[in-house]
Amino acid sequence: MTDCRCTAAPEPAEDTPDTPDASTASRYLLPGMDCPSEEQLVRMQLGRSNDVVGLAFDLPARTVTVYHNGDAHAIAGLLAPLGFGHTLLDSGPCTRAPAADHDERRVLWQLMAINLLMFVIEIIAGWLGESTGLLADGLDMFADAAVYALALLAVGGAAHRKLRTAHLSGWLQLVLGLGIVVEVGRRIWFGAEPQPPIMLGIALLALVANAMCVLLLMRHRDGGAHMKASWIFTANDALANVGVILAGALVGWLHAPWPDWLIGTAIGALILHGAWRILRLREG
Numbered sequence: 001m002t003d004c005r006c007t008a009a010p011e012p013a014e015d016t017p018d019t020p021d022a023s024t025a026s027r028y029l030l031p032g033m034d035c036p037s038e039e040q041l042v043r044m045q046l047g048r049s050n051d052v053v054g055l056a057f058d059l060p061a062r063t064v065t066v067y068h069n070g071d072a073h074a075i076a077g078l079l080a081p082l083g084f085g086h087t088l089l090d091s092g093p094c095t096r097a098p099a100a101d102h103d104e105r106r107v108l109w110q111l112m113a114i115n116l117l118m119f120v121i122e123i124i125a126g127w128l129g130e131s132t133g134l135l136a137d138g139l140d141m142f143a144d145a146a147v148y149a150l151a152l153l154a155v156g157g158a159a160h161r162k163l164r165t166a167h168l169s170g171w172l173q174l175v176l177g178l179g180i181v182v183e184v185g186r187r188i189w190f191g192a193e194p195q196p197p198i199m200l201g202i203a204l205l206a207l208v209a210n211a212m213c214v215l216l217l218m219r220h221r222d223g224g225a226h227m228k229a230s231w232i233f234t235a236n237d238a239l240a241n242v243g244v245i246l247a248g249a250l251v252g253w254l255h256a257p258w259p260d261w262l263i264g265t266a267i268g269a270l271i272l273h274g275a276w277r278i279l280r281l282r283e284g
Contacts, residue, residue, distance in 0.1 A: 022053040022067035025094035032084030033062050045078055081280050108148050111213050115145035118209045129198030132264030133244040136180045140240050140267055143173050143274050170278030177271035184264045194260040199248030206241045240267045
């Protein structure tokens with residue numbers, strides 16, 4: 001984790017002329033922040049404050065160091081609506097924040113493009129292959145793309161515009177999550193025949209796409225702790241893909257559609273949970 005020369009940061013780094021001034025460095029524990037997309041939610045939320053100068057994340061430790069001006073408890077008030085939990089670990093004077101990463105926009109665009117492409121592929125394949133698991137996994141890709149889009153907005157712009165866009169994304173995810181649950185019910189009622197080869201092939205492709213996202217995140221951070229975090233928490237983003245692969249294998253083995261319905265419902269629940277987190281964001 002890149003830190004500045006301050007009492008709250010354990011690993012000092014040399015100041016550089018282009019780093020902005022920050023009076024305080026405060027480190028927070030966020031127990032519920034455990035993957036890169038949730039880090040982007042934190043970035044988007046804290047980006048609304050003019051007092052926040054820079055951020056440094058340590059995902060394995062689930063902490064964020066905020067380089068800011070003003071009161072540390074005001075920063076905690078911004079973190080509260082995310083629902084990740086927040087505890088102020090330490091806070092102290094600081095002269096410089098980490099240098100800004102000018103490559104951030106390009107990486108976020110690439111991450112969003114990969115997820116949107118897989119969203120389209122999985123939705124088409126899920127419809128043709130009669131798989132609710134693929135449909136739900138495609139919507140999960142869309143949810144990730146929405147988070148990266150929000151992070152792009154957080155790079156600049158008015159706070160009210162960011163919040164309005166975040167809520168729009170949250171409502172859209174809520175509708176899509178409910179839609180996949182309804183679709184599972186419809187297929188249970190009317191019957192369906194999921195196609196295992198399509199499920200397995202597209203789910204493996206989605207795993208490759210997630211691996212590409214991880215490589216982009218690792219290169220973007222260029223830090224040991226973040227590289228380790230990307231590998232550890234890749235399992236969170238790839239869990240849905242593995243679930244679809246397992247469901248496809250079970251559908252082929254048992255000649256029964258219920259594993260596909262089960263994984264579709266589970267992924268739909270994850271999408272609804274993500275929508276709930278975004279809709280809880282408030283002006284503060």
